[in-house]
Amino acid sequence: MPGIFVLGTIENGIPSRSTLELLTGAQRLAGGLQEGVSVGLLGPGDAASLYRYGVEAVYRANHPLLKEYQADLYLLALQRIAQTAGARVLLLSGDSLGRDLAARLAFRLKAGIVTDVIEIDIEGSEKMPRFTRPAYGGKAAAVIIPKRFPVVVTLKPRTLDPAAPAGKPKGKEIPVEISLDLAQARTRMVERVQEETTGVKLEDARAVVSGGRGLGGPEGFTLLVQLARVLKGAVGASRAATDAGWVPSSMQVGQTGKTVSPDLYIAVGISGATQHVAGISGAKTIVAINADPEAPIFKVAHLGIVGDYKAILPPLIAKCRELMGS
Ligand SMILES: Cc1cc2nc3c(=O)[nH]c(=O)nc-3n(C[C@H](O)[C@H](O)[C@H](O)COP(=O)(O)OP(=O)(O)OC[C@H]3O[C@@H](n4cnc5c(N)ncnc54)[C@H](O)[C@@H]3O)c2cc1C
Structure with missing residues (x-):
């Protein structure tokens, strides 16, 4: 089972930029740890383009209640697919969704957690992942080497370059059965306000x-x-x-x-x-x-x-x- 797991998103049929940044980190870890890379998807979206980036498996949980983001339900689905995938290192984007889920996921999985990571590589002799994050408000950098797995990691967006395609696509999709119920959600969406944006992001x-x-x-x-x-x-x-x-x-x-x-x-x-x-x-x-x-x-x-x-x-x-x- 591939041990490096990325929580991915598909936008307009292709992996989102943050997913590609996570895959850069995943590719680095995969090489050093001799592990494969899997991606978890919550909801629909064509996974085919992910396989160009060395992704061996896409674990997908699809359920009508995952259409809108709701932390409790997303967490249940994410926990399920991460466990099915046998994930040892779980990479999430440090965007608002990733930040909302990461600590809860780590708790559920009894995993360690490293947040706001800006660099990912492999520690030389022991071949362990090495995560760098800002400390003291950015005045210093802390290097964190986990002692055990699993470990949940949030990567600060725009700090790693997006992944380049790697080798011949050869992945497969694995549907993960999930039963969700609105009663499991402790909050509900009352209103969605679309912020007006014009021009470039x-x-x-x-x-x-x-x-x-x-x-x-x-x-x-x-x-x-x-x-x-x-x-x-x-x-x-x-x-x-x-x-x-x-x-x-x-x-x-x-x-x-x-x-x-x-x-x-x-x-x-x-x-x-x-x-x-x-x-x-x-x-x-x-x-x-x-x-x-x-x-x-x-x-x-x-x-x-x-x-x-x-x-x-x-x-x-x-x-x-x-x-x-x-
Ligand atoms: C945990 C934590 C996280 C934080 N995260 C962030 C973050 O993500 N982003 C962030 O920005 N801050 C963050 N902050 C806040 C940060 O510490 C500063 O308080 C904040 O950045 C100050 O904003 P400022 O430079 O606009 O204001 P000020 O520090 O008040 O600076 C205003 C500047 O405007 C200049 N000025 C005044 N009048 C004029 C004028 N007419 N023309 C030209 N210049 C003028 C002044 O000389 C001064 O240098 C965080 C703080 C904490 C504790």
């Missing part, structure tokens, strides 16, 4: 313009939206800005928000707390606009502009428009 954007407390209020984001539009990018925010309710929490970048890895990251009115910087370490060029020349953000920025953003952004937007021909 924050995690996929090649340019991100983020705003912080220094903007002074929600209206400050109007200029950021204009700049992001010219750069064909997306707008992000610091936790101070999302906590203040100026913009939705889905825009938060950082340790407890999204990890972004754009070509260009512009931080406007953001001081550069380690928890914010933890989410932008993959950015190729960081530009900081801040009124305080001593702001820590200038220590990580490649380019810095000291001054009031209200004075700096309008001419910057005009110049970018001119250069981009828009």
Whole structure:
């Protein structure tokens, strides 16, 4: 039985980006531990494309009650397929769903858990998995080597590259019988509110313009939206800005928000707390606009502009428009 297990999702007929990132970690472990890779799917979705990534088996639990996410029911199904798969290392994305399920799953399986992992490899001599995660708000890295299996792991999105196809596809699908009942669900969905998103997704954007407390209020984001539009990018925010309710929490970048890895990251009115910087370490060029020349953000920025953003952004937007021909 393949011992490396990935909780996967299929989007528009292909593995989601987070699934491919998990498969990168899975491929590394599989090589070192001499184990196979399996994927668990909850609900429908064509599994065929997964086999191109060295996946030996897809364990699927299909049930009408898995159509909408409900933690108790998902957990029951996930526990069942993970046990059927004989999983020793269980990799989940560190997105909101993975974070919701991982600790409960570890408890149910009597497994260890390592969360927020940013690097996965194999420890040399003993051939054990080695997981790296940020510690002290990103100031240090902790390396964790589990002493026993099973172990549940959440991988911070956008920290590993998506897997490349590996070898000839040769996997098979194994349906897992599951009986679920609404009585097993301790919560129920009362309303689903679809957040309006336009343009490019924050995690996929090649340019991100983020705003912080220094903007002074929600209206400050109007200029950021204009700049992001010219750069064909997306707008992000610091936790101070999302906590203040100026913009939705889905825009938060950082340790407890999204990890972004754009070509260009512009931080406007953001001081550069380690928890914010933890989410932008993959950015190729960081530009900081801040009124305080001593702001820590200038220590990580490649380019810095000291001054009031209200004075700096309008001419910057005009110049970018001119250069981009828009
Ligand atoms: C467990 C934990 C997790 C956290 N996770 C996150 C996270 O994921 N993401 C995150 O962002 N934070 C996170 N935080 C919060 C983090 O520690 C900081 O409090 C937060 O990032 C500060 O946001 P800020 O930089 O917008 O605000 P501030 O630190 O208040 O900085 C505002 C900046 O704006 C500048 N400024 C003021 N006026 C202007 C102006 N007119 N023009 C230009 N610049 C101006 C100031 O000089 C200052 O540098 C976390 C904290 C904890 C404890």
